[in-house]
Amino acid sequence: xxxxxxxIILGTGRAAPEKILTNADLEKIVDTxxxxxxxRTGIRERHIAEPGTGxxxxxxxxxxxxxxxxxxxxxxxxxxxxxxxxxxxxxPATACLVQEQIGAKxxxxxxxxxxxxxxxxxxxxADALMRSxxxxxxxxxxxxxxxxxxxxxxxxxxxxxxxxxxxxxxxxGQDGSGLIASHIQSNGEHAHLxxxxxxxxxxxxxxxxxxxxxxxxxxxxxxxxxxxxxxxxDGLSKVLARAGLTSEDIDLxxxxxxxxxxxxxxxxxxxxxxxxxxxxxxxxxxxSAASIPMALDEARRSGRANKGDLVAMVTFGxxxxxxxALVRL
Ligand code: UT7
Numbered sequence: 098x099x100x101x102x103x104x105i106i107l108g109t110g111r112a113a114p115e116k117i118l119t120n121a122d123l124e125k126i127v128d129t130x131x132x133x134x135x136x137r138t139g140i141r142e143r144h145i146a147e148p149g150t151g152x153x154x155x156x157x158x159x160x161x162x163x164x165x166x167x168x169x170x171x172x173x174x175x176x177x178x179x180x181x182x183x184x185x186x187x188x189p190a191t192a193c194l195v196q197e198q199i200g201a202k203x204x205x206x207x208x209x210x211x212x213x214x215x216x217x218x219x220x221x222x223a224d225a226l227m228r229s230x231x232x233x234x235x236x237x238x239x240x241x242x243x244x245x246x247x248x249x250x251x252x253x254x255x256x257x258x259x260x261x262x263x264x265x266x267x268x269x270g271q272d273g274s275g276l277i278a279s280h281i282q283s284n285g286e287h288a289h290l291x292x293x294x295x296x297x298x299x300x301x302x303x304x305x306x307x308x309x310x311x312x313x314x315x316x317x318x319x320x321x322x323x324x325x326x327x328x329x330x331d332g333l334s335k336v337l338a339r340a341g342l343t344s345e346d347i348d349l350x351x352x353x354x355x356x357x358x359x360x361x362x363x364x365x366x367x368x369x370x371x372x373x374x375x376x377x378x379x380x381x382x383x384x385s386a387a388s389i390p391m392a393l394d395e396a397r398r399s400g401r402a403n404k405g406d407l408v409a410m411v412t413f414g415x416x417x418x419x420x421x422a423l424v425r426l
Pocket of ligand 1: 130133254415
């Protein structure tokens with residue numbers, strides 16, 4: 098029997114490693130240029146974690162900030178869902194490690210693997226579990242240490258990605274605010290256009306496989322670009338239709354921060370003015386599952402997204418997966 102509730106965002110937080118890698122730094126590593134990267138992607142710099150530090154410290158920092166913002170104690174959290182493809186270990190779930198770090202003693206915790214769609218997939222699952230199980234406080238996190246799976250000799254990929262984590266604390270809402278509509282979708286037909294072959298059961302980390310850099314990102318950028326724009330538009334049209342709203346009702350669009358040209362193409366098709374589109378890809382690069390919750394937190398704390406605003410979030414990533422959500426703050 099479903100509970101008569103829906104989820105609202107009580108607080109948000111974000112964390113990024115201190116170390117910054119600029120395009121000029123990359124020029125010294127691979128055959129690239131600041132001009133190419135800025136023109137083709139909009140990225141100027143990205144934050145990168147120290148090797149061997151893992152995702153848990155970043156995800157835990159983002160979670161602590163979100164809890165503080167929400168005014169909720171860690172012990173009040175019933176569930177932690179972490180969207181990531183670069184967790185600390187193959188298992189256990191990094192969500193369990195975060196649970197221990199922040200002291201969320203009473204929570205269940207698991208990870209979701211949906212690449213760049215990880216946060217919005219997690220948000221929809223959190224909302225559904227709040228309605229069906231009756232959870233009152235859920236911590237939803239998106240976090241990645243993508244620099245741990247980059248091939249630093251491949252300019253097609255190593256220039257694009259960065260590290261970080263963002264988190265949101267969800268509570269139970271009774272008024273018109275909160276998650277109004279959400280959509281998640283996948284198409285496994287294109288799995289090999291963007292993937293990391295190792296170190297799962299197909300290519301375990303044998304010395305031979307490691308020599309062939311199996312545990313690095315492979316991407317057909319142009320193809321991915323093409324599907325990204327159309328899929329993001331598909332996701333947005335579905336949530337707007339479900340809510341009985343149009344793109345004119347959106348106060349702020351928070352798109353996945355993969356490439357400025359993708360964001361601009363989506364904005365143009367929706368006829369949204371620049372001030373209604375949140376963009377921070379220049380400073381973080383593509384942080385996959387972290388990009389939307391980091392942007393959401395920055396938008397809230399900088400006054401770009403305020404109480405009562407209709408925020409549309411939309412993403413696209415490996416799988417392929419895509420997702421969109423409408424939230425009234
Ligand atoms: O987050 C998940 C979703 N991921 C995405 O949304 C990524 C989507 N794809 C993209 O953002 C773009 O396709 C890229 C930024 C990855 C690539 O941009 P592009 O305009 O599609 O370039 P391209 O792949 O067609 O490459 C054009 C040229 C190639 O040289 P040739 O073959 O024409 O001589 C590349 O080798 O640009 C070259 N190139 C570079 N040159 C300098 C590719 N990467 C670089 C680089 N620096 N970093």
